[in-house]
Structures are given as structure tokens and as C-alpha cells.
Amino acid sequence: MTASDLPxxxxxxxxxxMTDVIVRPDGPLVVGSDRRAKIGLYPGGSGCNQAAWLAHFGIPVAFAGRVGRRDLAEQEQALRDAGVVPVLAADDERTTGMLIAILSDNAERSFLTDRGANDGLCADDLPFSMLNQLDLVHVSGYALFTPGPRAAVMALMAVARARGITVTVDPASVGFLEEVGPSNFLGWTSDASIIFPNAEEAACLTGSRDAAEQIRFLTARYELAVIKRGAEGAEAASRSVRLKAAAPRVEVTDTTGAGDAFLAGFLAARLAGKAIDVCLHRGVEAGAQATTVLGGRPTAGDPLPRVWGEV
Known part of the structure; x- marks a missing residue:
């Protein structure tokens, strides 16, 4: 599939x-010794995963990022195979980012991250011309945690907002949020109208674990706050509306990419003009679907979630 074949x-x-190295140990890690494990390599990166899920749900989508030069052709083809238009820059000094995800017995994850070429993203990689004819720009928070990429991304966000294009953001990592400071992140994302934190990220950004206080704080800064609460489902709120959706019961294999699938399901429904309650319902269904397979992206044989019919 070539870029010209895509809408x-x-x-x-x-x-x-990112390249994800997913490790499933057969038991607790043994410090200083061996533990048998199942280890697999998967295409990853939160933003890439989100774009792949959006394409899976029928949204014509492009992805912009940066990779090591030797991986450029392979990474472009992986995106095209997922139905995504690749807009990738090649880095001659850094290698493509890599992440190690270690899965616990209950399928929760711990991450080790080498950002690699992602930290070289710059203004030349994000020309304003790429905004032409777009309805929505979504920014993964990972693109904001390093000064160089942050300046380029913020400039594009500001132009998108000035052109009337909806801008959305997800914080992506509570660890990096704590490192850069939540107040800084809130300032960097002031051009976004929708934020998609998970429960831990919402607590970090707001300084509160009270759900009502999180909603009050975030909706004072964004038109819509959509909080992913894992097994407890999710909620979406504006200053005048607060809605909740329960998470479907599924047999969880791997939670990698569940939040990315949720976001894609929600935004796909929003771009289709659906009401917020439908968007939320489709988001939790998509997130649940993602937990039933290894890796963070849909596979070729995955059916669309059942909510893609009339709700």
C-alpha cells in the first residue's frame, strides 16, 4: 500500500x-538471576497506536513523528499497512525510540523508555501546510516532554486553533508529568479544547484524587475533559454536563494500548457527529477490545467493536 492509496x-x-519489547515473565522477577519469559517485538508508540486505531475505526488519519533513518522505510510501511498516512522525518544521529514493557500477572505494565529519535522532532518536521483541510489535530503528551519537540508542537497547536481546527491532547505519562510539573503541562496545552487523562494523570494534573474535583479543575481549563478510569470505565464532562460509562467485562491479555484505543473510539465517534454519551460508550468498548490482544495496535483480523452499529 502506498500513500496515494490512502484517503x-x-x-x-x-x-x-517506538518499538515495543513486551515481556511477560512466568513469575516474579528474580534479582541477579534468570526468570523464563515470553518476549515479543511490536510496533508501538502511543501516538502511532492512536493513529492505527483511528484508521481501524474508519477515520482518514495522518501521523507525524521522527524515526532513525535506517528504520524510515520500515516504519512508513508499517503505518501505511495500518491505513495511516505517514509523515515521518528521518534522524541521522538518533535511533528509533524503544520501550520495554514488563507485564505483571494481572496484565498491568511497567515501562523502560528510550526516546531516541522522538526527542529530535523539530519545526521543520511539522510545517503548517500539513494543517490544510484537517478537522482535528491530536497531540500525544510524549511530544511535549522535551524542549525541542515541545516548541515545534506548541507552534502547530497555536496555528491549528487560530484556523478553527479542534486540538486535543492526552497527557500520556504520569511519570513524565511529575518530572516536568503539571502546571507547566497545563500551560503548554492551553490551545487544546479536549484533554484525555487517565485516573493517575488526572490526579497529578489536579492535585486531587476526588473525581468531582478533578472534573471541576479540568473543565475550568478545557472545553471537555475525558478521564479514563480503567476497570471502572470512563467519564466525560464539560462545565455543564457530566457523563459516565462502565467498562465492559472482558478477559484481559495485555492492557498496552487500551487508552489509545479508547481515545480513537471516542474521537472517531466525535468526528462522525455523535453525541458525547455515544462517544464515551464507543471509547470504553474500543479500550476493552484492545486489552484482549498482545500489543498496542489492532491486528488485521480484528472486527470493529459491536458498538459501531446503531447505539
Whole structure:
């Protein structure tokens, strides 16, 4: 599949390109010794995963990011195979980012991250011309945690907002949020109208674990706050509306990419003009679907979630 075979994008995702090394130990890690494990390599990166899920749900989408030069052709083809228009820059000094995810017995994850070429994203990689004819720009928070990429991404966000293009953001990592400071992140994302934190990220950003206080704080700064609460489902709120959706019961294999699938399901429904309650319902269904397979992206044989019919 070539880029010309793909439809003109309605949406642009800006974020990270990673190779995920997913490790499932047969038991607790043994310090200083061996533990048998199942280990697999998967295409990853939160932004890439989000774009792949959006394409899976029928949204014409482009992805912008940066990779090591030797991986450029392979990474572009992986995105095209997922139905995503690749807009990748090649880095001659850094290698493509890599992440190690270690899965616990209950399928929760711990991460070790080498950002690699992602930290070289710059203004030349994000020309304002890529905003032409877009309806929505989504920014993965990972693109904001390093000064160089942050300046380039913020400039594009500001122009998108000035052109009337909806801008959305997800914080992506509570660890990096704590490192850069939540107040800084809130300032960097002031051009976004929708934020998609998970429960831990919402607590970090707001300084509160009280759900009502999180909603009050975030909706004072964004038009819509959509909080992913894992097994407890999710909620979406504006200053006048607060809605909740329960998470479907599924047999969880791997939670990698569940939040990315949720976001894609929600935004796909929003771009289709659906009401917020439908968007939320489709988001939790998509997130649940993602937990039933290894890796953070849909596979070729995955059916669309059942909510893609009439709700």
C-alpha cells in the first residue's frame, strides 16, 4: 500500500514512534538471576497506536513523528499497512525510540523508555501546510516532554486553533508529568479544547484524587475533559454536563494500548457527529477490545467493536 492509496486525512496525530519489547515473565522477577519469559517485538508508540486505531475505526488519519533513518522505510510501511498516512522525518544521529514493557500477572505494565529519535522532532518536521483541510489535530503528551519537540508542537497547536481546527491532547505519562510539573503541562496545552487523562494523570494534573474535583479543575481549563478510569470505565464532562460509562467485562491479555484505543473510539465517534454519551460508550468498548490482544495496535483480523452499529 502506498500513500496515494490512502484517503486524504481528516485528522493529524503528532506523537512518538517506538518499538515495543513486551515481556511477560512466568513469575516474579528474580534479582541477579534468570526468570523464563515470553518476549515479543511490536510496533508501538502511543501516538502511532492512536493513529492505527483511528484508521481501524474508519477515520482518514495522518501521523507525524521522527524515526532513525535506517528504520524510515520500515516504519512508513508499517503505518501505511495500518491505513495511516505517514509523515515521518528521518534522524541521522538518533535511533528509533524503544520501550520495554514488563507485564505483571494481572496484565498491568511497567515501562523502560528510550526516546531516541522522538526527542529530535523539530519545526521543520511539522510545517503548517500539513494543517490544510484537517478537522482535528491530536497531540500525544510524549511530544511535549522535551524542549525541542515541545516548541515545534506548541507552534502547530497555536496555528491549528487560530484556523478553527479542534486540538486535543492526552497527557500520556504520569511519570513524565511529575518530572516536568503539571502546571507547566497545563500551560503548554492551553490551545487544546479536549484533554484525555487517565485516573493517575488526572490526579497529578489536579492535585486531587476526588473525581468531582478533578472534573471541576479540568473543565475550568478545557472545553471537555475525558478521564479514563480503567476497570471502572470512563467519564466525560464539560462545565455543564457530566457523563459516565462502565467498562465492559472482558478477559484481559495485555492492557498496552487500551487508552489509545479508547481515545480513537471516542474521537472517531466525535468526528462522525455523535453525541458525547455515544462517544464515551464507543471509547470504553474500543479500550476493552484492545486489552484482549498482545500489543498496542489492532491486528488485521480484528472486527470493529459491536458498538459501531446503531447505539
Amino acid at each position: 486524504r486525512p481528516r485528522m493529524l496525530v503528532i506523537g512518538d514512534v
